[in-house]
Amino acid sequence: MSRSPYSSPAVSETGDPLLLTPGPLTTSRTVKAAMVHDWGSRDANFIEINRSVLKRLAAIANGGDEWVTVPMQGSGTFAVEAMLTTFVPADGEVLVLINGAYGKRAKRILEIAGRKTVVHETPEDTPPDLAQVEALLASRPSITHVFTVHCETTAGILNPIARIGALAARYGKGYLVDSMSAFGALPVDVRAMHIDAVAASSNKCIEGVPGLGFVICRRDALARTQGNATTLVLDLHDQSSNIEKTSQYRFTPPTHVIVAFHQALDEFDAEGGVAGRGARYRNNCRILLDGMRALGFQPLLPDALQAPIIVTFHMPDDPRFVFQRFYDNLKARGYVIYPGKLTVADSFRIGCIGRIGEREMRAALAAIGEVLEEMGITGDVAKTA
Incomplete structure (x- = not known):
């Protein structure tokens, strides 16, 4: 049984992987x-x-x-x-x-x-x-x-x-x-x-x-x-x-x-300009942060400094967590994330922007939960190096 409470993965409009990145990003049909x-x-x-x-x-x-x-x-x-x-x-x-x-x-x-x-x-x-x-x-x-x-x-x-x-x-x-x-x-x-x-x-x-x-x-x-x-x-x-x-x-x-x-x-x-687009992205970011915390991941930034564009998460120090495997298995499910780019911490990043909304964010969290299960990680992954 999946450890994630979220729905099964969504399918993009064109069948392409969803780009959970800071751009290029998923565009509309x-x-x-x-x-x-x-x-x-x-x-x-x-x-x-x-x-x-x-x-x-x-x-x-x-x-x-x-x-x-x-x-x-x-x-x-x-x-x-x-x-x-x-x-x-x-x-x-x-x-x-x-x-x-x-x-x-x-x-x-x-x-x-x-x-x-x-x-x-x-x-x-x-x-x-x-x-x-x-x-x-x-x-x-x-x-x-x-x-x-x-x-x-x-x-x-x-x-x-x-x-x-x-x-x-x-x-x-x-x-x-x-x-x-x-x-x-x-x-x-x-x-x-x-x-x-x-x-x-x-x-x-x-x-x-x-x-x-x-x-x-x-x-x-x-x-x-x-x-x-x-x-x-x-x-x-x-x-x-x-x-x-x-x-x-x-x-x-x-x-x-x-x-x-x-x-x-x-x-x-049509979405309401900056106000409408920003609201959707903020909701995406909230869902992502809440879901990743529930799975045990630790974000790098406090909420006050976090822009609703892309979120950096600490890399777990669990030896079973291998980022390339995590990345590849998510991509196989249709989700492309970003490796980290920090000097202050080992990390990876997940974007909140593009033609994605609540359904896609919750489906991505479901996929992350499934991948963790495949890697044999069933407890709290928040412990970081």
């Missing part, structure tokens, strides 16, 4: 279907679809006419690199707030671009120390920009982007945010949070497919970036200018991805 047609990038219908996508993204961030969405072909990191290397001038200096892999990646991008950095780093399970952040801003007038990650999926931690933005504004610094894994599910208000530019991508909480990053920019801040970019393809100023003048991308756009993203935005709006 209708988003997939939007990609079966071919579109010319100069076709009037495609141009109108693209225009609608860009306008709607700025609106999600509460950006009015003073903000513009600049698309960037490629994954989310393309958008982050475009943002950093366009907005930070050659003589700029960036205070990089790091508590995971994506803050470290931003620092590496800036170093390769020859931009100076100042680092405030905390462990992956710890938010920035805002008193220390303010002390750095007060003592180093050479700092021109502050960079942070909204939801650092290394641990799943939610960083206080509004409070960081208030500090950046108080000291007259530009403010750049990587909201890759949070945009669309957690509120981002570029006006209230004093954000100059925020980067995200198509394949996260809007539930599109990979291939398009974007940066929502304050127009007057973007206007001052001409000549800053360190590469041709990642120049946001040039990309934005060309789209405004000609309605065309400078280089071939991912047409199928954009049309699917348009469909995903329709479904996002």
Whole structure:
């Protein structure tokens, strides 16, 4: 008899494994279907679809006419690199707030671009120390920009982007945010949070497919970036200018991805936008945490720091628990999870986002219970190394 109280595994719409990851993630059948047609990038219908996508993204961030969405072909990191290397001038200096892999990646991008950095780093399970952040801003007038990650999926931690933005504004610094894994599910208000530019991508909480990053920019801040970019393809100023003048991308756009993203935005709006999407994800996260605790697993983060995007769990030190076997047996049942990425603890991660809801989360918990039984683990697995 199964040790799990949950229902039997659900079947995805298309029979594909459910991706319990931070993206790429499980998409709806209708988003997939939007990609079966071919579109010319100069076709009037495609141009109108693209225009609608860009306008709607700025609106999600509460950006009015003073903000513009600049698309960037490629994954989310393309958008982050475009943002950093366009907005930070050659003589700029960036205070990089790091508590995971994506803050470290931003620092590496800036170093390769020859931009100076100042680092405030905390462990992956710890938010920035805002008193220390303010002390750095007060003592180093050479700092021109502050960079942070909204939801650092290394641990799943939610960083206080509004409070960081208030500090950046108080000291007259530009403010750049990587909201890759949070945009669309957690509120981002570029006006209230004093954000100059925020980067995200198509394949996260809007539930599109990979291939398009974007940066929502304050127009007057973007206007001052001409000549800053360190590469041709990642120049946001040039990309934005060309789209405004000609309605065309400078280089071939991912047409199928954009049309699917348009469909995903329709479904996002139908669900109630950020409020509706965020509510479903929060419910998914609650079910996951309650169920995994009932099975004996220990989450890394306290609830107050946990974003409803992806949850990190400590790896049990039971010798019968072999992560690769656990992963493979879950995948065989139709659930793909993520290995850990921490330096502070051995761990694995389970995502809460994508076209999944309560039924799928409870079915995943049922599968986890079955796999534990197969591994001979029938007691509390919470004991960790």
